[in-house]
Amino acid sequence: MKYCSHCRAEVTFDIPEGDNRHRHICHSCDTIFYENPRIVAGTLPVFDGRILLCRRAISPRKGYWTLPAGFMENGESTEQAALRETWEEAEARPVLGNLYSMITVPHINQVHIFFLAEMQVPEFSAGPESLEVALFTPAEIPWDKIAFPTVSETLKRFIDGATGPHVFDIRPDQALHAGND
Amino acid sequence: MKYCSHCRAEVTFDIPEGDNRHRHICHSCDTIFYENPRIVAGTLPVFDGRILLCRRAISPRKGYWTLPAGFMENGESTEQAALRETWEEAEARPVLGNLYSMITVPHINQVHIFFLAEMQVPEFSAGPESLEVALFTPAEIPWDKIAFPTVSETLKRFIDGATGPHVFDIRPDQALHAGND
Numbered sequence: 204m205k206y207c208s209h210c211r212a213e214v215t216f217d218i219p220e221g222d223n224r225h226r227h228i229c230h231s232c233d234t235i236f237y238e239n240p241r242i243v244a245g246t247l248p249v250f251d252g253r254i255l256l257c258r259r260a261i262s263p264r265k266g267y268w269t270l271p272a273g274f275m276e277n278g279e280s281t282e283q284a285a286l287r288e289t290w291e292e293a294e295a296r297p298v299l300g301n302l303y304s305m306i307t308v309p310h311i312n313q314v315h316i317f318f319l320a321e322m323q324v325p326e327f328s329a330g331p332e333s334l335e336v337a338l339f340t341p342a343e344i345p346w347d348k349i350a351f352p353t354v355s356e357t358l359k360r361f362i363d364g365a366t367g368p369h370v371f372d373i374r375p376d377q378a379l380h381a382g383n384d
Numbered sequence: 385m386k387y388c389s390h391c392r393a394e395v396t397f398d399i400p401e402g403d404n405r406h407r408h409i410c411h412s413c414d415t416i417f418y419e420n421p422r423i424v425a426g427t428l429p430v431f432d433g434r435i436l437l438c439r440r441a442i443s444p445r446k447g448y449w450t451l452p453a454g455f456m457e458n459g460e461s462t463e464q465a466a467l468r469e470t471w472e473e474a475e476a477r478p479v480l481g482n483l484y485s486m487i488t489v490p491h492i493n494q495v496h497i498f499f500l501a502e503m504q505v506p507e508f509s510a511g512p513e514s515l516e517v518a519l520f521t522p523a524e525i526p527w528d529k530i531a532f533p534t535v536s537e538t539l540k541r542f543i544d545g546a547t548g549p550h551v552f553d554i555r556p557d558q559a560l561h562a563g564n565d
Contacts, residue, residue, distance in 0.1 A: 204389045280488035307461035
């Protein structure tokens with residue numbers, strides 16, 4: 204950020220009065236620009252004991268498998284965001300269940316939340332951001348082809364039968380280990 | 385938002401190619417500016433069956449009581465944010481427990497999350513954003529002086545003995561009813 208988005212003046216990067224963190228500040232129109240973590244919301248959709256995964260058609264991690272999830276938008280609830288992303292990426296309309304995981308990824312300023320979701324029918328197909336969508340038994344999960352550590356950690360806990368919700372963090376080295384890019 | 389914060393050009397408010405929502409777009413340096421909900425993280429600190437509340441020294445809702453909570457910052461986890469805010473507003477260092485509520489307030493683009501927290505000692509005092517901090521038995525909660533509906537709804541469920549976590553939304557009319565400004 205170099206310029207004020209309100210008045211076009213150059214901004215500084217400094218600690219505002221009464222604050223203890225650096226922010227972009229416009230001294231011309233007295234605006235402080237805060238930056239905060241973003242929420243990624245998704246589902247863990249299950250049909251008949253099998254889990255629905257999407258193979259990503261877009262970067263990052265194109266070609267790798269993920270649970271349907273994406274950035275929560277202004278004006279919607281976490282549940283609405285999770286179901287919208289499930290429709291957009293997997294063209295599935297499961298019934299939303301309980302919150303299952305809430306995982307902070309501090310080094311990329313994201314919080315990923317996954318809800319359990321029950322598919323009443325095995326109806327799904329690849330949305331524009333997916334190459335393919337498929338149901339996997341626990342034994343069939345392609346662990347070395349999972350896109351993100353938040354997804355593999357959520358899947359592991361679910362398959363182990365651990366009751367949620369699970370609240371934890373992903374460290375940068377876990378992200379690298381899991382091949383997150 | 386009127387100007388690009390990268391290159392100073394005027395932005396338009398339009399639907400980017402392949403998207404379905406209006407965004408601020410800079411056609412000069414090809415940047416799309418996304419806006420997403422922010423997380424407010426806090427605790428429900430308990431000592432000996434009593435709940436710690438803070439009376440707000442700042443707007444909005446100055447003079448009203450709240451659980452210690454505030455905007456999550458980049459680079460921290462939800463748990464760290466909740467404990468940091470508890471220290472800043474109530475100068476208390478409780479032991480963090482389970483996630484208790486996750487409440488979307490869609491009309492102001494916020495998601496409020498509260499963790500249970502156990503105070504080992506009754507040590508607390510008013511931080512710079514609080515007028516006073518005090519422990520309340522369930523019978524003593526000043527229901528008509530609670531700052532935000534996310535706080536009153538979280539307190540109600542906790543006092544009713546409902547096991548969490550509770551995931552729900554606050555509608556604009558609930559906010560008005562509860563006096564949110």
